[in-house]
Each structure stands twice: as structure tokens, then as C-alpha cells.
Amino acid sequence: xxxxxxxxxxxxxxxxxxxxxxxxxxxLNEEGKIVNKDADPKLSDEDLTELMRRMVYTRILDxxxxxxxxxxxxxxxxxxxxxxxSQLASQFALKKEDFILPGYRDVPQIIWHGLPxxxxxxxxxxxxxxxxxxxxxxxxxxxxxxxxxxxxxxxxALGMQKRGKKSVAVTYTGxxxxxxxxxxxxxxxxxxxxxxxxxxxxxxxxxxxxxxxxQTAAKTIAQxxxxxxxxxxxxxxxxxxxxxxxxRDARERAVNGExxxxxxxxxxxxxxxxxxxxxxxxxxxxxxDSEWEKxxxxxxxxxxxxxxxxxxxxxxxxxxxxxxxEIKAAIKTADGAPKQKVTDLxxxxxxxxxxxxxxxxxELYKEKESK
Amino acid sequence: xxxxxxxxxxxxxxxTELKNDENVLVFGEDVGNNGGVFRATEGLQKEFxxxxxxxxxxxxxxxxxxxxxxxxxxxxxVPEIQFFGFVFEVMDSISGQLARMRFRSGxxxxxxxxxxxxxxxxxxxxxxxxxxxxxxxxxxxGLKVVIPSSPYDAKGxxxxxxxxxxxxxxxxHMKLYRSxxxxxxxxxxxxxxxxxxxxxxxxxxxxxxxxxxxxxxxxAAEELEKEGFSVEVIDLRTIQPLDIKxxxxxxxxxxxxxxxxxxxxxxxxxANIVAEINERAILSLEAPVLRVTAPDTIFPFxxxxxxxxxxxxxxxxxxxxxxxx
Numbered sequence: 154x155x156x157x158x159x160x161x162x163x164x165x166x167x168x169x170x171x172x173x174x175x176x177x178x179x180x181l182n183e184e185g186k187i188v189n190k191d192a193d194p195k196l197s198d199e200d201l202t203e204l205m206r207r208m209v210y211t212r213i214l215d216x217x218x219x220x221x222x223x224x225x226x227x228x229x230x231x232x233x234x235x236x237x238x239s240q241l242a243s244q245f246a247l248k249k250e251d252f253i254l255p256g257y258r259d260v261p262q263i264i265w266h267g268l269p270x271x272x273x274x275x276x277x278x279x280x281x282x283x284x285x286x287x288x289x290x291x292x293x294x295x296x297x298x299x300x301x302x303x304x305x306x307x308x309x310a311l312g313m314q315k316r317g318k319k320s321v322a323v324t325y326t327g328x329x330x331x332x333x334x335x336x337x338x339x340x341x342x343x344x345x346x347x348x349x350x351x352x353x354x355x356x357x358x359x360x361x362x363x364x365x366x367x368q369t370a371a372k373t374i375a376q377x378x379x380x381x382x383x384x385x386x387x388x389x390x391x392x393x394x395x396x397x398x399x400x401r402d403a404r405e406r407a408v409n410g411e412x413x414x415x416x417x418x419x420x421x422x423x424x425x426x427x428x429x430x431x432x433x434x435x436x437x438x439x440x441x442d443s444e445w446e447k448x449x450x451x452x453x454x455x456x457x458x459x460x461x462x463x464x465x466x467x468x469x470x471x472x473x474x475x476x477x478x479e480i481k482a483a484i485k486t487a488d489g490a491p492k493q494k495v496t497d498l499x500x501x502x503x504x505x506x507x508x509x510x511x512x513x514x515x516e517l518y519k520e521k522e523s524k
Numbered sequence: 525x526x527x528x529x530x531x532x533x534x535x536x537x538x539x540t541e542l543k544n545d546e547n548v549l550v551f552g553e554d555v556g557n558n559g560g561v562f563r564a565t566e567g568l569q570k571e572f573x574x575x576x577x578x579x580x581x582x583x584x585x586x587x588x589x590x591x592x593x594x595x596x597x598x599x600x601x602v603p604e605i606q607f608f609g610f611v612f613e614v615m616d617s618i619s620g621q622l623a624r625m626r627f628r629s630g631x632x633x634x635x636x637x638x639x640x641x642x643x644x645x646x647x648x649x650x651x652x653x654x655x656x657x658x659x660x661x662x663x664x665x666g667l668k669v670v671i672p673s674s675p676y677d678a679k680g681x682x683x684x685x686x687x688x689x690x691x692x693x694x695x696x697h698m699k700l701y702r703s704x705x706x707x708x709x710x711x712x713x714x715x716x717x718x719x720x721x722x723x724x725x726x727x728x729x730x731x732x733x734x735x736x737x738x739x740x741x742x743x744a745a746e747e748l749e750k751e752g753f754s755v756e757v758i759d760l761r762t763i764q765p766l767d768i769k770x771x772x773x774x775x776x777x778x779x780x781x782x783x784x785x786x787x788x789x790x791x792x793x794x795a796n797i798v799a800e801i802n803e804r805a806i807l808s809l810e811a812p813v814l815r816v817t818a819p820d821t822i823f824p825f826x827x828x829x830x831x832x833x834x835x836x837x838x839x840x841x842x843x844x845x846x847x848x849x
Contacts, residue, residue, distance in 0.1 A: 252596070285630035293596070294628060298620055304586050305621070308593015315549075315575060316597060335616075338586035345581050501627045502666060504634050504689040508718055508765030 171379065172372040175387045177419060180394035183448055185456025187394075194398050202463050204245050204393055205454055206472050208237040211261045212451060213476040214270075215424070218277070222428040226484060227277045231258040232424030235391075238450035239355045239418040240325075241265060242393035246400035247323060252291040252309050254302040254324040258355075258422075262325070263292040270479060271486035281501065282490050291320075299330045303339025303352060310348035310413065321349040321407045323400075329360020331374045340381040340415055349407035351400060352415045355390060357422040362436040378415035390418030391448040421445035494522050528708040531701040533675035534564050534640075537682035538602065540712045542572045545600060548686060550577045552587060552604030552640075561606060562642060562701055584610050588617020588639075592625065595635045602686055608643035608695060609652030611660070622691040623666030637692075638685045644697035644736055645786060645833045648826040654698065655823045656735075656787035661693045662764040662796070668692045668717055669764040673738035675706040677761055680715030688717060697736045720767035722774070726756035729843055730774040732797055733784035734760040737816075737834065741784050744839035753847055763793050771797065772805050779810040780846045784839055789817040811849030816842045 156162045180189045187193055196204070215234045221227040233240060236258070244253070244262040255263050260273050267290035275283030276294060284294040296302040306324035313320050330336055331354050343350040354374045358365050371377060378385025384406070388399045396418055403414035423442065425431040458464035495518040499511055507515060528536065541548045550565055556579040559566035569577040580587050584605055591601040605611055611618070618639065625635040645654040661669045670685055670692055672678035678696070685692040723738060724745050731741045738759045745755035756774050760767065775781055781801060785792040794815045801813050816834050824832040 281627075281630040284628055284632070286632050293633070298616055301589065301616055301621055304589020304617065305592045305596075306589075307586065308590040309596050310593070311590060312594045312597025312599055315594075315599070322593070335585055335589065338581075338583045339589060342581055342583070342586045342590060498627070501631045504626060504631075508668070509768050510765050 171376060175373040175375050177387050177389055178395050178399060179389040179392050180398065181392045181453050181457055183453055185453040185460070187457075192395070192398055194394060194401065196397070198461075198463055201458060201461070202468075204242060204397070205458055205464055207241050207245070207265055208393065208451055208454065209469055209472045210476045211237050211241060213473055214261070214480060217477065217480045219424065219428060221484065222277075227274060228279050229257075230277055230428045231426065232422060232428070233258060233261055235421045235423040235445065235449070236355055236357060237261075238393040238396050238454070239353075239390040239420045242396035243323070243353055243400040243416070243418070246397050246404060248320065249289075250291065250318065250320040251404070252313070252320065252322045254293050254306045254309065254322060255295050256299065256302060256325050256327065256330070257295045257297050258327070259325045260295055263295070266290060266292050268292060270483035274483055274487040275490055278487065280490055280493060281497065299326060300333030300335030300339070302326065303333075304335045304342065306350050306352065307339045307342035307346070307348060310343055310350035310407075311346050314346070314348050319408045321351055321404050323351045323353065325353045325355060327360060328354065328356040328358065328365045328374060329363060329368055330354070331377060332368045337377070337380065340378060340383060340413065343413035344381040344383040347410070347412040349410075350413040351403045351407060352413060353400070354415070354417045355420055356417055357420050359422070359426070359433075359436065361426045361431060364436070373417060375415060375417035381415070383413050383415055385415035385417070387417045387419065390420030391450045391453070393450055393454050421448070494518070496522060525707045526710055527705040528675045529702045529705055530672070530675045530678045530696070531562055531564055533679040533708045534682055534696065535566055535568070536708065536710075537679045537686070538565060538568060539571070540683060541602070541686045542568060542576060544712070547598060547600040548576070548602060549594060549599050550602045550604070551580050551590065553582055553606050554579060555604050560604065562698070564640070564696075565604070584613035585617055588614040588622065591637045591639070592617060592621050592635060595625070595637055596633060600636045600686065602638045602640060605639060605641040607649075607653040608641040608657055609655045611641070611657055615660070618661070618667070618691070618693070619664040623664045626690060627666060634689055635691050636689045638682070638688070638694055639691070640694045640696060642696045642698045642701070644699050645823065645829050646699040646736065648829065649698070650826070656785070656792060658693075658695055658763055659787060659791045659793055662793050666691065667764065668762065669695070670717060670762050671695045671697070671735045672761060673697070673700060673735055673759050675708050677715060677721070677759075679708055680713050681717070681761060683712060684714040684717050687714070692717070695735070699736050700739075703739075715761070718762045718765045718767055720761055720770040721759045722756060722770065723759045724755065724757040726754040726778065728754045728778055729780045729782065729847055730756045730758060730778045731782050731784055731839065731843070732758045732760065732771055732774075734763055735786055737784045737786050740834070740836045741839055743836040744843060747836065747840055748843055753843070755843065766797065766800065768800055768804070771800065775801055775805045776808045779808050780849075781809070781813040782816060782839065782842050782846055783813060784816040784834065786818060786834060788820045789815065790820045792817060811846045814842050814846050
């Protein structure tokens, strides 16, 4: 059968039908009640407490980072408050052998994957030692070029597949990033090669000042997975359990050789885009802010854990104190990093012998540095 | 020894390295079953399997990202960009990512990637196939840029490029692919990157060049000899980093220089060479260093190639200006 005209094919209806299928996946509602019993991952008490601990710790890390930035003791910093479930519950579903390709806002994930805090601070300040990832910690430094991490993740995943590893490549971008060509190429390559990759779009509603609606006419970002022919899911990004389950399931599919998944986490950043002079009051209303504050992942997870008698004020304060102390110590360690020299930078350019031009310049700067 | 065209020498180098190192992966658009649009990868998939030599979706940026990611898993990727005019799609993966991998990770990660890509005029290709864009690559710290002009050089330089532990851009001139044959050893050998070759010795004038302009320069040198001038022709082979030693030694001997490139005057790398000579050997110069280049327009519509591309006549004219300055 061949359709007589385009209308008969129903392109408008097909789109509506597809968009209606992307319902939001949620397990824990705003009050901290399980609303989706079947999907409950039934994490152990230790795991639930550990996840909460990391979320509280990271909220404190964000507050301290903002304040250290204002004091001039940190440089580039992209606030994370509001995205704890999205960032940490997804990382919580990973294993050590999984490889994370973070964006510039995704420093918490690589910290919890093994990057020492002092190095995260050196990254912020702009010191090469911050990016010297310790051996066995499978992460890249935060990617500044939005989208580049997506095509690279397709490559890491293909590499794992070729090596026969039972691991995945996980990468993150924001809602704005889903408009990039590399976003599409990345998910499409991983789809074509059926590689073990998890692509996470943290839709925090704004790309600097540009609202999500200006990025695309698509109702969800998750549905963009259809263009690559890969499974995709829209998740409540303020719900740690839902994010955990979506990532865990995507990981399982990936290591079983079933290919990549695209996950959209619907979330919100409470702070500015970065600390480099962005003023969110220019593009956001306080009504929207407070509406999203009610959805706070910490509030609902705290309520959930309190009913299970797994969390109380005392525990929370202990985490806060620990975080503050470790942050203080990490900043001190970062302060102790030697000043960078031009000759250091030259040494990291090539693995083999320095080319002629660098060799010459090396001598020049060595001379300069000896004075 | 065997008589090989440049394309055969390239295939031979790829086969050698696929055999030598199981981490070597060859991939790109139509490089697998099809053997490449120029047959550069002919027979390689059959010999080494789809796991080692494979096709990709049609997206240069994705290919670049694939190379970055595969190198992070310990592979030695040798991707192909079908025509170098398409490099703009993958500029970030090359200059923004591959070139910087070792540096940005403070030496923890590296990217032993060799990007092969054809370029060059004289074969009436459609738009954006023949542009000489090596200047863009030469301006990116972290990259090495290699341009062979003969079958022998192509094999040795490609093996060296693949074995290099940092990213190398290996540009193959389309006009040279099958224009002549040369004796190429069947066994493996390497030619160090960053070393020029004196293709013809002379005492009156140095011509410094690379790519298809090497043949044009040799032709010009022969003509000039008939008029009594002894011309030295230096083939740079690697245009980043430059072989300053060989260049300056020649300049000090002859005292007169012409730099020849196919790229537009505002592009390529000729200006770099003039500057280096200016800084290092001005006291040896009997005349200013002049350049032979294409005009500063977009690469021509194919029918206009013959009037636009620099050739041996342009080289002779400029050489005479320098010789009679």
C-alpha cells in the first residue's frame, strides 16, 4: 500500500504519538514518597545512606566553591546545586572500570569516581596538575567544548567493545548541548556500532540565559534518541532513585552488548551558569526558582530516608563538618602546588623528542627561569 | 624492491603497520570493503578483518571523536578524512582535542593518531576537494604535519607517523597518487619526521618546497640548469616541525632562495620559512627571499586550475628574479 497523500501518512499525528510516549520516569515524589513501587531499586541501607552522604557533601562543596571563588581562591566554577540527584545518582550506578567523559559542570562525578578534591580545585584555578588524573581513575578532565565529549564517548565505548571489556563510557551534557552537531553524531555513532555508551543530558532548563524552549521544538530531549535509533528515557532529574535506576538499566543493557542509551534528566540549577559574572535574575523569575526549590533532591531524599530511620540531623551535620574539613585541607594541598613554568608546559607537548622549535624555545625559557 | 605508485606505497605502509601492531585501526568513510575512494586501503579489510579496518557513518567530526576515544582505550587509530577540504567539520576534534590531549592531561593521556587525507589540485575535482589547508594544521601546537611527494617517502613517512605517539596529519596529494612509479623496498623502513630531503643539489639558488610543487620545482631546476644556473631543491616532507638545519645550511651555501607552495599566498607555510630564514641567515642573503604561491582567491573552479595553480614556469620566472636581483 502506498499513501495517496502526505496527510494520509499523518506526520503530525505520528509526532504527537511519539511525544506522548515520553512520560517522565519517577520513583520518589517531592514529598519523598515512593510513587513507583515496581521500579524501586531496593538499595541496601548502606547504599541509601552513602548516596545521601554524597549528595549533602556535594551541596556543601558547591556552597564552599562559590564562596572560595568569590574570595579569589578558586577560578572557573560552574555551580551544581540542584543537580545532585542527576549527577551523583547516575555516577552511583557506575563501576570503577567505567569511563566518565564529563562536561565543565560535571566535576562532582569525577570526584566521586576517584579524582582527589585538591586536583578538582587545581582544575578550577587553571593548573596542569589538576588534570593529571591518577592511574586507575577512568575519567577525562572536564570538557569545555560543548558536544565534544559525546563523539569521544562513542570512541571510548567502541574501544571497550573491541577490548571485550564489561564496562561503559558515560558522558554528560546540558540541554543547550543537545543542539550541537557532535551531540547527534555521538549518539548516532554509538548506535551504529552498538557500543556500550550512556549519554546523559542534564536538562537544567537554561543554557546560560537561553531557555530550553529556544533550543528545539522537540517536546523532550530524550526523543532525540529516536534519530539515532537508540533507546532513550526522560527521568525526573531531581529524583535520585529514578536517575539511579535509569543509569543502572542503561549500563546493564550496554555491557550485555545491546548498545547505548540516551537519558534526559529534568533538573534545575539553583545558582548562576558560572561564577564568571552570570546573573540569573536577568532571565529567571524568583517564582520559577522557588517552584524548583520544592523539588530539591536533598529535601525529598532526606524525607525518604528519615521515614526509614536512616537519616537524621546529627548524621547530616557530621557530613557537613567532614565536607568542610576536607575542603579546607584540599584547598591547602592545592595551595602547595608548585607554580607552573613555561618549561613544564613544553614538556607536556610531545611524548617523543621535542621538535626543533620547542627545543630552541625550551632553552630560552630555561635560561629565563634560572634568573 | 618493487616499482610502486604513491598510493601503493601508502597501502603497503598501512599493511605493514596493521601487521606489526594489533592496536592499529584503520577507519573512515568507505575505507573498508570498498578499499577507499582512491584504493588506498584496498584489500586491507579482507586481510585484517572488519575489527581492524572498518567503515564509519558519514560524519567527519564523529570520526575525529572516535579516534580520540579509541586512543584512550590504548588503540593506535589511523582514520581517514575522505578529502581534506572536509577538515572544517572536524577542526575541533583535531586542533581542539587531539592536538591538546597530552598537554591538557599533563602527560597522563596521549593520542597516537595518524589522520590520512588526500588534497591537492590538478585533477579537476569538484569544490572543496583540492584545497591546500596544511597551514591551518601547521598553526596548531601539538600536531605534526607530513606531506610526502614520492612513493618512497610516502611509505617511510607513513610508518613513522603511525608509530609516533602524538597526532600526525598525513596529507596525500591526489595528483601524486599515480603520477609516477618509484623503487620502494618491500621490507619496512622509516623516515624520521621533521627531516627534509635534498632532492637535487645546487649552488646558485635554493628552492624550498613540498607536495606536488616538488616535481614542478625539479622541472624548473632542470630548465634553469640549461641556462647555466645550479639549483638546489629541498623537499620539506614534514612542514611542522620544519627542518631548520637543512634549510639554513642550503641558504648559507647558495645565498638565494625561492619558497614554493601550491597554497594561496596568505595560506600555506611559505611565510614561516621566509621568516625563519630572515631571522637566521640574513647575512648570507644576496637577494630577498621570494615566494611562488597561488593567488589569494578561493580554490578555483576546476576549469580554471591550469591558469591558477603555480607551476614550473612560475618558479622559473621567480627564480630568475632572485638570481638577477
